[in-house]
Amino acid sequence: MTAETATEKPTTHSVRAQRKAKARISEGKRQERKLGWLLCAPAAFVMIAVTAYPILYSVWLSFQRFDLKFPDQREFIGLGNYATVLTNEYWWTAFGITTLITVVTVAVELVLGMALAWIMFRTLVGRGLVRTAALIPYGIVTVVAAFSWKFAWTPDTGYLGNLFGEGAPLTERASSLAIIMLAEIWKTTPFMALLLMAGLALVPEDLLKAASMDGATGWQRFTKVMLPVMKPAILVALLFRTLDAFRVFDNIYVLTGGANNTSSVSMLAYNNLIRGLNLGIGSTMSVLIFIAVAIIAFIFVKLFGTAAPGSDEGGRR
Amino acid sequence: MTGAKWRWGFLDLVVIVFALIPVLWIASLSFKTPATITDGDFIPREWTLENYRNIFNTDQFVRALVNSIGIGLISTLVAVVLGTMAAYAIARLDFPGKKLLIGISLLIAMFPQVSLVSPLFEIERSIGLFDTWPGLILPYITFGLPLAIYTLSAFFRQIPWDLEKAAKMDGATQGEAFRRVIAPLAAPGVFTTAILVFIFCWNDFLFAISLTSTERSRTVPAALSFFQGASQFEDPTGAISAAAVIITIPIILFVLFFQRRIVSGLTSGAVKG
Amino acid sequence: MADIVLDKVTKAFPDGTLAVQEFNLEIADGEFVILVGPSGCGKSTTLNMIAGLEDISSGELRIDGQRVNDKAPRDRDIAMVFQSYALYPNMTVRENMAFPLKLAKLSREEIDRKVDEAAKVLELTALLDRKPANLSGGQRQRVAMGRAIVRSPKAFLMDEPLSNLDAKLRVQMRTVVSRLQKRLGTTTVYVTHDQTEAMTLGDRVVIMRAGAIQQVGEPQELYDHPNNLFVAGFIGSPSMNFLPATVSDGSLHTSLGDFPLGERLRSRLADVSGDLIVGIRPEHFEDASLIEDSIRQRGAEFEATADLVESMGSDKYVYFTVEGEKASAAELEELAADAGSGDLPSSGSNLVCRFSAESRVKEGDTARIWVNLDKIHLFDPSNGRNVTLHEGRSSGVSA
Numbered sequence A: 001m002t003a004e005t006a007t008e009k010p011t012t013h014s015v016r017a018q019r020k021a022k023a024r025i026s027e028g029k030r031q032e033r034k035l036g037w038l039l040c041a042p043a044a045f046v047m048i049a050v051t052a053y054p055i056l057y058s059v060w061l062s063f064q065r066f067d068l069k070f071p072d073q074r075e076f077i078g079l080g081n082y083a084t085v086l087t088n089e090y091w092w093t094a095f096g097i098t099t100l101i102t103v104v105t106v107a108v109e110l111v112l113g114m115a116l117a118w119i120m121f122r123t124l125v126g127r128g129l130v131r132t133a134a135l136i137p138y139g140i141v142t143v144v145a146a147f148s149w150k151f152a153w154t155p156d157t158g159y160l161g162n163l164f165g166e167g168a169p170l171t172e173r174a175s176s177l178a179i180i181m182l183a184e185i186w187k188t189t190p191f192m193a194l195l196l197m198a199g200l201a202l203v204p205e206d207l208l209k210a211a212s213m214d215g216a217t218g219w220q221r222f223t224k225v226m227l228p229v230m231k232p233a234i235l236v237a238l239l240f241r242t243l244d245a246f247r248v249f250d251n252i253y254v255l256t257g258g259a260n261n262t263s264s265v266s267m268l269a270y271n272n273l274i275r276g277l278n279l280g281i282g283s284t285m286s287v288l289i290f291i292a293v294a295i296i297a298f299i300f301v302k303l304f305g306t307a308a309p310g311s312d313e314g315g316r317r
Numbered sequence B: 001m002t003g004a005k006w007r008w009g010f011l012d013l014v015v016i017v018f019a020l021i022p023v024l025w026i027a028s029l030s031f032k033t034p035a036t037i038t039d040g041d042f043i044p045r046e047w048t049l050e051n052y053r054n055i056f057n058t059d060q061f062v063r064a065l066v067n068s069i070g071i072g073l074i075s076t077l078v079a080v081v082l083g084t085m086a087a088y089a090i091a092r093l094d095f096p097g098k099k100l101l102i103g104i105s106l107l108i109a110m111f112p113q114v115s116l117v118s119p120l121f122e123i124e125r126s127i128g129l130f131d132t133w134p135g136l137i138l139p140y141i142t143f144g145l146p147l148a149i150y151t152l153s154a155f156f157r158q159i160p161w162d163l164e165k166a167a168k169m170d171g172a173t174q175g176e177a178f179r180r181v182i183a184p185l186a187a188p189g190v191f192t193t194a195i196l197v198f199i200f201c202w203n204d205f206l207f208a209i210s211l212t213s214t215e216r217s218r219t220v221p222a223a224l225s226f227f228q229g230a231s232q233f234e235d236p237t238g239a240i241s242a243a244a245v246i247i248t249i250p251i252i253l254f255v256l257f258f259q260r261r262i263v264s265g266l267t268s269g270a271v272k273g
Numbered sequence C: 001m002a003d004i005v006l007d008k009v010t011k012a013f014p015d016g017t018l019a020v021q022e023f024n025l026e027i028a029d030g031e032f033v034i035l036v037g038p039s040g041c042g043k044s045t046t047l048n049m050i051a052g053l054e055d056i057s058s059g060e061l062r063i064d065g066q067r068v069n070d071k072a073p074r075d076r077d078i079a080m081v082f083q084s085y086a087l088y089p090n091m092t093v094r095e096n097m098a099f100p101l102k103l104a105k106l107s108r109e110e111i112d113r114k115v116d117e118a119a120k121v122l123e124l125t126a127l128l129d130r131k132p133a134n135l136s137g138g139q140r141q142r143v144a145m146g147r148a149i150v151r152s153p154k155a156f157l158m159d160e161p162l163s164n165l166d167a168k169l170r171v172q173m174r175t176v177v178s179r180l181q182k183r184l185g186t187t188t189v190y191v192t193h194d195q196t197e198a199m200t201l202g203d204r205v206v207i208m209r210a211g212a213i214q215q216v217g218e219p220q221e222l223y224d225h226p227n228n229l230f231v232a233g234f235i236g237s238p239s240m241n242f243l244p245a246t247v248s249d250g251s252l253h254t255s256l257g258d259f260p261l262g263e264r265l266r267s268r269l270a271d272v273s274g275d276l277i278v279g280i281r282p283e284h285f286e287d288a289s290l291i292e293d294s295i296r297q298r299g300a301e302f303e304a305t306a307d308l309v310e311s312m313g314s315d316k317y318v319y320f321t322v323e324g325e326k327a328s329a330a331e332l333e334e335l336a337a338d339a340g341s342g343d344l345p346s347s348g349s350n351l352v353c354r355f356s357a358e359s360r361v362k363e364g365d366t367a368r369i370w371v372n373l374d375k376i377h378l379f380d381p382s383n384g385r386n387v388t389l390h391e392g393r394s395s396g397v398s399a
């Protein structure tokens, strides 16, 4: 806050000292760098060793015509696959569906997750029980959970099948999407809640007390005191949840198999890669999904500014 | 006070119902006899343990359970340790390449895993990792690390760094300061991360099905897809449900064990103001 | 125990902030040195460099004659009490205090003995099994202190250790610190914001401003002979009164009136002309009716209307408003900003006088006031220098 007072007068002096400091990195700085690299090296090494080749390979494939059913026709076609995918109606339908699912589920999960986190964190009775129970949905193998939903919503075999009168909900588009979203929300709200609860644990009690002494209402305490402190945790939760939601796959795969125009972009990629063996088109879709997700991530990180990991401010105090 | 307790009790109940009804549905399916499994009743009319008996009679399931637990624990441990180291460096130290590491880990978290499976399969085949524990552990660590790094560095940012300075003044090396002062305070973050990473490994289907071929390393979610009913013509729904119930138990234990470490006020009293 | 020498120590942060520049100081073995200055002037940074928590950008730091610039904190054998107490929240009071000893790999018995001893000195014995969260501010402060003294280090560094305590506790802890230091005889560098701590605790006081030393000396010396406007305004509470002034025809023209220049001032002002700032401490005013004739001619008299009278029992503070220009200089603005009184709306200058308790002056009265001309200081507004000082006395000026 008083940086100016320190530098305002002896300008030439300060400039000189600064230059000196830059030219010769001090012993301590060098040690700090070394330690930083040392600590990050193992993580960086594993991540790069495992994914560098696969990622580069699939980017490479996205520039090729490469269908395992017709391996002889393999050739480099530049952005040809991208043109094919981006002019394809199915792709855009899937893209719209995916966006819809992402926006709705993440928004609902954020609100529900916050409430859930609050309950898990604050409850006076049966804390361990609530925390554990709330996390079970996330712990259940997705495919099995999805399967049980499907079973439950199928008329005659499930308890929910006849909830809305006659007709099978999973054979109509709107109700199918609603069920897919419900299954997603049920399954991953606990993920959100757990991360947010961890953020809640960081809010100092004193701060809340001070705020209530200052006459803040419950809602003000929440928005003015807790949210700012929880910002990093919220960012992580939102970021990773959105990345995941945009790649929604398991639930759709089991619940509708993509029927009635309920495919997500990941379903399309999967269908091309694994089922259709069209590696070129499939890889192109993967890269496009990656780009879409990267844009979302970029927006979040910008929105959260200095709360993002590794931003210079705030971390080193 | 009791009024508040009742209110909380009610909220707890809402949460538990919301979370558990679908789970109970799975449990219900697992207790139904083959004849009644498609009757649509929430509570079984005829109870049976046949499904459980069946899955435990095949070595396949037991073996898969062992694989899942082993692979899950090892991956979680390694990912949390490596993630903690990196997150500490990111939150605390100034070094070139920091942003790059953050970027790379986000990139890995973002790339659709579907398209990475085939190249990974090729690599593992050629270096003999295919269908081994390390063959699954390595990708799990890799895909668990970004989440671990992000979660943990959000935590480390909140720790009062005067404590580390104080420890250094008290004669601690950087390592000792970290181990004895900083790490205990980061516990909520570490355990949150551990829970999330473990669940990720435990639930993964994609890698499990593509990078294993025998029961040597096949984990439960993959093994489930090979389930048959008791006879070839029987529907495996009951068996799958029973297996799903069984494999949820370790998760419950894991969460029960670690959730108590997620508490507030760990740093209170450390610094004034 | 050790002597500490800072030789042209400079700190430039990577962002270019020059927090400390060419800091020269020799601290003798067993000495208690105080660092004071406004917020952000580089006190903590200086302390951190001595501790080894910040790198020294240039210059040399010697402890016991040995260059320690590149030594890690743990190899310097110095203890520090932090501005935030920095207690380990996960450890009990006992564990907090035992921590440095454990790291030094002392035996259990020895650790227990030393911790108990320190706890006794600081009256913490009853609290040994509590966690920091369950302690009062003063108790936390003592634990922080205890952690520093248990291992009998070569030197103590304390960064505003009392700044968060209430006034009474602060007075109490001040004597604890003072007694402790005398008893242990350990070299101590103590950072504070607080006037009284600065004046009462230390053997010597170092006044800093914007990263540079303004003056070093014993407290009384700084009070009586401030090198410059900044030191004059910083030391003393209530602080020195400043008014604009000019010199001509052997007299000093101020908004209080024209005062004759005595022999002392005339000789110092030989080569000075133009605008000046006159500085007068509150106690160098007196109710004119109480002045004995024998000393009356050492000063001059003027009249003003009292705005406010505060009776302290032992004496009275009387506040006047003096019409006319305010004294203005960069230093004064900075001091006002630091004191938080930067923009008090007022038409003239405020004057604070300390009268003896017998004075009958009441609010609204027009009082006749005597000012002791032997004690006034004159400053050059352009550079803040005290032009009334003997040249030889000005040590450590930054000009």
Ligand SMILES: Nc1ncnc2c1ncn2[C@@H]1O[C@H](COP(=O)(O)OP(=O)(O)OP(=O)(O)O)[C@@H](O)[C@H]1O
Binding pocket: A001, A002, A003, A004, A006, C013, C014, C015, C017, C018, C019, C037, C038, C039, C040, C041, C042, C043, C044, C045, C046, C083, C193
């Ligand atoms: N890491 C840093 N990077 C850049 N500038 C810094 C850093 N730390 C401190 N400064 C700046 O250095 C100057 C001196 O800071 P320092 O903490 O020493 O002040 P201080 O005298 O202890 O103040 P206070 O009385 O408020 O504690 C300030 O202007 C501050 O903004």
Ligand SMILES: [Mg+2]
Binding pocket: C043, C044, C045, C083, C159
């Ligand atoms: Mg400070």
